[in-house]
Amino acid sequence: MNLAECIKNAFQNVFSNKSRTLLTMLGIIIGISSVIIIVAIGNGSQAAIEEEFESFGTGSFTVSLVGSRDIDTRDLLTMEDYYLLEEMEGIAAISPTYTYGSAFLKLMDPQETNTATMTGVTADYQSLNNDTLLYGRYLSNNDVNMKTNVCVIYDTTAQKVFGRADESVIDQQIQIKSWKGTKKYTVIGILQNTDTSQIENPDEYPDTIFAPITSIMKNYYSDTISNLMISVSADADTDDMKEQILTALEDFHGNEDKYYIMDTTDMMDSINSILSYVTLFIGFVAAISLLVGGIGVMNIMMVTVTERTREIGIRKAIGAKNKDIRFQFLVEAILLTGSGGLLGLLIGWAGSYGVGALVGITPVMSITAILGAVGVSMAIGIIFGVTPANKAAKLDPIEALRYE
Amino acid sequence: MSLLQMEQIMKRYNQGELEVMALKGINLTVEEGEFVAIMGTSGSGKSTMMNILGCLDRPTQGSYLLEGQDVAHFDDNALAEVRNKKIGFVFQSFNLLPKLSALENVALPMVYAGVDRAVRIKRAMEALDKVGLSARIHHKPNELSGGQRQRVAIARALVNDPAILMADEPTGNLDSKSTFEIMGIFQQLNDEGVTVVMVTHEPDVAQYTKRIVVFQDGEIKQDHPVEHRVIFREGAVQ
Numbered sequence: 001m002n003l004a005e006c007i008k009n010a011f012q013n014v015f016s017n018k019s020r021t022l023l024t025m026l027g028i029i030i031g032i033s034s035v036i037i038i039v040a041i042g043n044g045s046q047a048a049i050e051e052e053f054e055s056f057g058t059g060s061f062t063v064s065l066v067g068s069r070d071i072d073t074r075d076l077l078t079m080e081d082y083y084l085l086e087e088m089e090g091i092a093a094i095s096p097t098y099t100y101g102s103a104f105l106k107l108m109d110p111q112e113t114n115t116a117t118m119t120g121v122t123a124d125y126q127s128l129n130n131d132t133l134l135y136g137r138y139l140s141n142n143d144v145n146m147k148t149n150v151c152v153i154y155d156t157t158a159q160k161v162f163g164r165a166d167e168s169v170i171d172q173q174i175q176i177k178s179w180k181g182t183k184k185y186t187v188i189g190i191l192q193n194t195d196t197s198q199i200e201n202p203d204e205y206p207d208t209i210f211a212p213i214t215s216i217m218k219n220y221y222s223d224t225i226s227n228l229m230i231s232v233s234a235d236a237d238t239d240d241m242k243e244q245i246l247t248a249l250e251d252f253h254g255n256e257d258k259y260y261i262m263d264t265t266d267m268m269d270s271i272n273s274i275l276s277y278v279t280l281f282i283g284f285v286a287a288i289s290l291l292v293g294g295i296g297v298m299n300i301m302m303v304t305v306t307e308r309t310r311e312i313g314i315r316k317a318i319g320a321k322n323k324d325i326r327f328q329f330l331v332e333a334i335l336l337t338g339s340g341g342l343l344g345l346l347i348g349w350a351g352s353y354g355v356g357a358l359v360g361i362t363p364v365m366s367i368t369a370i371l372g373a374v375g376v377s378m379a380i381g382i383i384f385g386v387t388p389a390n391k392a393a394k395l396d397p398i399e400a401l402r403y404e
Numbered sequence: 405m406s407l408l409q410m411e412q413i414m415k416r417y418n419q420g421e422l423e424v425m426a427l428k429g430i431n432l433t434v435e436e437g438e439f440v441a442i443m444g445t446s447g448s449g450k451s452t453m454m455n456i457l458g459c460l461d462r463p464t465q466g467s468y469l470l471e472g473q474d475v476a477h478f479d480d481n482a483l484a485e486v487r488n489k490k491i492g493f494v495f496q497s498f499n500l501l502p503k504l505s506a507l508e509n510v511a512l513p514m515v516y517a518g519v520d521r522a523v524r525i526k527r528a529m530e531a532l533d534k535v536g537l538s539a540r541i542h543h544k545p546n547e548l549s550g551g552q553r554q555r556v557a558i559a560r561a562l563v564n565d566p567a568i569l570m571a572d573e574p575t576g577n578l579d580s581k582s583t584f585e586i587m588g589i590f591q592q593l594n595d596e597g598v599t600v601v602m603v604t605h606e607p608d609v610a611q612y613t614k615r616i617v618v619f620q621d622g623e624i625k626q627d628h629p630v631e632h633r634v635i636f637r638e639g640a641v642q
């Protein structure tokens with residue numbers, strides 16, 4: 001018997017009883033749609049977290065002062081700590097940072113300003129923060145030593161201030177106002193902003209301006225730094241280095257337990273592993289629902305075979321072989337679960353965006369999940385359709401014809 | 405070589421403790437072009453015999469040669485093939501598939517024979533034309549009268565050009581007008597060379613055939629040609 005005829009025939013049989021078909025498919029629909037939603041939301045949150053962390057720069061960690069009350073002035077981090085650690089062996093890149101957030105950047109329209117985050121760093125910060133330079137140059141150690149008023153800005157910021165982000169912006173000045181006075185900084189480099197949400201709505205985010213830390217500390221009257229961002233060389237042991245760094249700082253300040261290290265890679269790993277456990281657990285629940293759905297399909301197929309015993313007898317009497325009958329019922333089972341899977345896919349797709357909107361995550365649809373859903377539902381049809389199909393195939397033609 | 409040749413065919417049914425010998429050593433030979441009526445009392449083994457003849461069932465013992473092939477020992481697959489290619493079976497209760505149209509019902513055996521769709525439709529139309537149903541090819545069985553349904557069933561039995569047409573009480577569910585029309589179709593087919601073996605209870609129906617075989621208690625009791633054969637004429641009062 002040819003395939004086209006068989007599929008056409010299966011369509012007729014499966015969809016002639018719509019409510020029964022729909023009820024039978026329900027388990028599959030629920031199973032598949034929940035898998036799709038879980039995977040889409042899981043991937044979406046993973047992507048969001050990764051993007052968040054990427055802007056921090058991966059492979060690096062920060063050393064900061066603990067946020068407790070019994071902090072002495074001698075505990076505060078200063079440039080001295082930077083000079084101390086800079087000499088340490090095994091450190092690949094290190095930059096102190098100092099951030100002054102209450103400044104305002106003058107935009108193109110002289111009446112308009114935007115909040116500016118003045119971030120003081122050193123030359124190493126470019127690699128630590130994974131920044132890509134588009135035009136000009138990055139801050140140099142000489143700029144840091146000379147406390148010059150130069151800065152690098154993102155292309156999004158350049159657009160807002162100059163209406164363009166190209167070579168011609170280099171050596172132009174920007175003005176930053178705060179209650180500590182209006183400062184002028186010369187733009188020496190333009191960086192590529194990779195934060196998609198900032199690129200899409202640049203006006204809703206403060207502009208980050210990177211300048212030599214010494215110049216920021218001078219202009220905004222600070223003796224201390226916010227923290228130290230560090231990456232270790234490939235051949236050094238990261239945990240060992242963290243230990244050494246803390247010890248060195250404690251020795252230098254003569255204190256204990258005042259500093260802590262935040263490692264984005266560690267955090268991302270632990271968040272990812274929690275996320276994958278959650279996904280695994282919900283996936284397990286979904287798998288059970290698919291199993292139950294499959295058993296439902298098997299049950300209905302058994303009933304169908306019994307109901308259609310006479311039809312099977314007729315088909316055999318006119319020349320259908322056992323394998324033709326087996327194939328016919330198998331195709332019907334696959335059609336049943338396959339269309340359940342397809343419906344589940346559509347509902348899951350819509351549901352992902354619904355759930356995504358509720359929890360504020362953009363769902364990420366993966367081809368693997370889509371193909372997997374369709375494949376799994378068809379596989380369920382095969383697995384749970386084989387027994388009823390074999391039962392149909394084995395019927396004796398005379399017995400079947402006599403069946404009322 | 406005879407078209408079909410049965411020797412010492414036996415059929416035993418086991419119903420728990422009870423053992424029924426439905427056929428007790430049947431010897432029967434049918435040549436090409438014959439038109440045979442099988443008669444006999446209820447329970448005498450006619451249907452059992454037809455099922456074996458039609459390769460729907462296997463005998464417990466004995467040999468059955470169909471066109472020289474010993475089909476008594478064929479497996480399921482081979483029997484299905486024989487039913488599909490060499491045998492056309494017509495049942496008392498029509499046995500059409502209710503969801504398919506007349507045309508689709510008639511075309512179904514060709515689906516299992518692997519015939520192309522276009523050829524299937526063409527041949528199914530021809531077969532329906534032969535039984536005088538060209539006007540109703542798209543009707544479902546429940547939109548047809550009993551006589552019309554049986555014609556669809558005959559068209560289906562003929563469509564793969566079988567060596568023999570088997571019919572188990574084909575007129576059992578029909579009124580007398582339809583009965584004689586169906587017999588007319590059988591006669592016409594037989595005139596065209598189709599071998600027909602049919603079971604009937606009614607002596608006047610048997611008069612349309614050429615040979616009568618009478619069963620009794622699982623054995624052949626009589627086997628004789630029809631002496632005063634009735635020929636069906638369109639419009640003749642029966």
Ligand SMILES: Nc1ncnc2c1ncn2[C@@H]1O[C@H](COP(=O)(O)OP(=O)(O)OP(=O)(O)O)[C@@H](O)[C@H]1O
Nearest residue numbers: 417418419424426445446447448449450451452453
């Ligand atoms: N599947 C079966 N199991 C057990 N006994 C059976 C079976 N089929 C037929 N028989 C028995 O075999 C005998 C012959 O039955 P069969 O159906 O061939 O009779 P028949 O001549 O066709 O009768 P009718 O004219 O009523 O159709 C009967 O005694 C019947 O009870």
Ligand SMILES: [Mg+2]
Nearest residue numbers: 450451452572
């Ligand atoms: Mg009978």
